[in-house]
Amino acid sequence: MSKQKRILVTGAGGFIGHHLVARLKKDGHWVRGADIKYPEYENSAADEMEILDLRKAEDCLLATRGGIDEVYNLAADMGGIGYITANHADISRNNILINAHMLEASRQNGVKRFLFSSSACVYNQSKQKDPEVKPLTEEDAFPADPEPGYGWEKLFAEELCRYYYKDYGFETRIVRFHNVYGPLGTYDGGKEKAPAAISRKVALARDNDEIEVWGDGEQTRSFMYVDDCVEGLTRIMASDCRDALNLGTDELVTINGLVDMVAGIARKRITKRHNLSGPQGVRGRNSDNTRLRKELGWEPSIMLQQGLAVTYAWINSRVRQSIRKEETVGAD
Numbered sequence: 001m002s003k004q005k006r007i008l009v010t011g012a013g014g015f016i017g018h019h020l021v022a023r024l025k026k027d028g029h030w031v032r033g034a035d036i037k038y039p040e041y042e043n044s045a046a047d048e049m050e051i052l053d054l055r056k057a058e059d060c061l062l063a064t065r066g067g068i069d070e071v072y073n074l075a076a077d078m079g080g081i082g083y084i085t086a087n088h089a090d091i092s093r094n095n096i097l098i099n100a101h102m103l104e105a106s107r108q109n110g111v112k113r114f115l116f117s118s119s120a121c122v123y124n125q126s127k128q129k130d131p132e133v134k135p136l137t138e139e140d141a142f143p144a145d146p147e148p149g150y151g152w153e154k155l156f157a158e159e160l161c162r163y164y165y166k167d168y169g170f171e172t173r174i175v176r177f178h179n180v181y182g183p184l185g186t187y188d189g190g191k192e193k194a195p196a197a198i199s200r201k202v203a204l205a206r207d208n209d210e211i212e213v214w215g216d217g218e219q220t221r222s223f224m225y226v227d228d229c230v231e232g233l234t235r236i237m238a239s240d241c242r243d244a245l246n247l248g249t250d251e252l253v254t255i256n257g258l259v260d261m262v263a264g265i266a267r268k269r270i271t272k273r274h275n276l277s278g279p280q281g282v283r284g285r286n287s288d289n290t291r292l293r294k295e296l297g298w299e300p301s302i303m304l305q306q307g308l309a310v311t312y313a314w315i316n317s318r319v320r321q322s323i324r325k326e327e328t329v330g331a332d
């Protein structure tokens, strides 16, 4: 076991933060979680789980009090492509406040290292126009033309981390996630991402049913299972790399391919109904892991088929549970 540290995870009520807390506790660390909500599906493993609004400077000072060694700053207002396309002002304002206040509070309270969770949405959109896209290297974020709202505020917060190192010597790490999925992730309500949304639709469908797919389904992405994500986070925090690093897989798949994979796992025949006016984001996006491999001697390795099988099983059991509940209520 590495030396025990005092660690703050913001966004600990959310998908990745919740998994990260569990991993850090398993590694023997003392962990404080902070979020505006508790985790939705199971209790947090954190030593302290505090409900705070990290858009407020005073709440960020509270979250970082008491000799915290490391901060994983995962708190953000975010969701899938439908949500981030429809809420530019709220997302940008909320996340700029969270990131600026969290950086400053961490510096003031003597935190030793700060990790910022950025996104592949920072990449220049003109480099993502083809489904057969060349994997994106970290340099492809410039010249800047990121996704409106969410992409711009992530790119600016990355810059802010660099300024804090340059002006104050404050140690920052920057991770650009590429589509993370797994059990305990949001799967309904409007903030879910493609693997969870498709798993839910397939779980609800009967054999030979049709499900809706946004766009023509030929847009491509790569997806990373949450265990790889958490492993990568702890490795990047421990590394000497202050430059932004991609954290994703380079297993490229079309959204149509993703639907077929989930249908295969569910053993259902599913037809796709393409909704061409649905939001679909950039045409193609993949992760180039050259820098990650060089810095860490490691990269994510869990194959999509393997991770999706576990994710589908979890979402399917949640969907079955809620159907049983509705039937019980209906029978009353």
Ligand SMILES: NC(=O)c1ccc[n+]([C@@H]2O[C@H](COP(=O)([O-])OP(=O)(O)OC[C@H]3O[C@@H](n4cnc5c(N)ncnc54)[C@H](O)[C@@H]3O)[C@@H](O)[C@H]2O)c1
Pocket (backbone or CB within 6 Å): 010, 011, 012, 013, 014, 015, 016, 017, 034, 035, 036, 037, 052, 053, 054, 055, 073, 074, 075, 076, 077, 078, 079, 094, 098, 117, 118, 119, 120, 176, 177, 178, 179, 180, 181, 186, 193
């Ligand atoms: N999941 C992905 O595919 C992905 C991809 C790229 C980047 N990211 C980034 O990774 C981080 C974690 O993502 P996630 O998938 O776990 O998302 P998530 O939505 O499950 O978790 C984010 C958490 O932040 C919390 N939060 C929002 N506003 C807050 C506030 N004002 N104060 C305190 N907490 C607040 C939310 O309640 C939520 O629990 C985010 O910064 C996100 O932008 C995720």
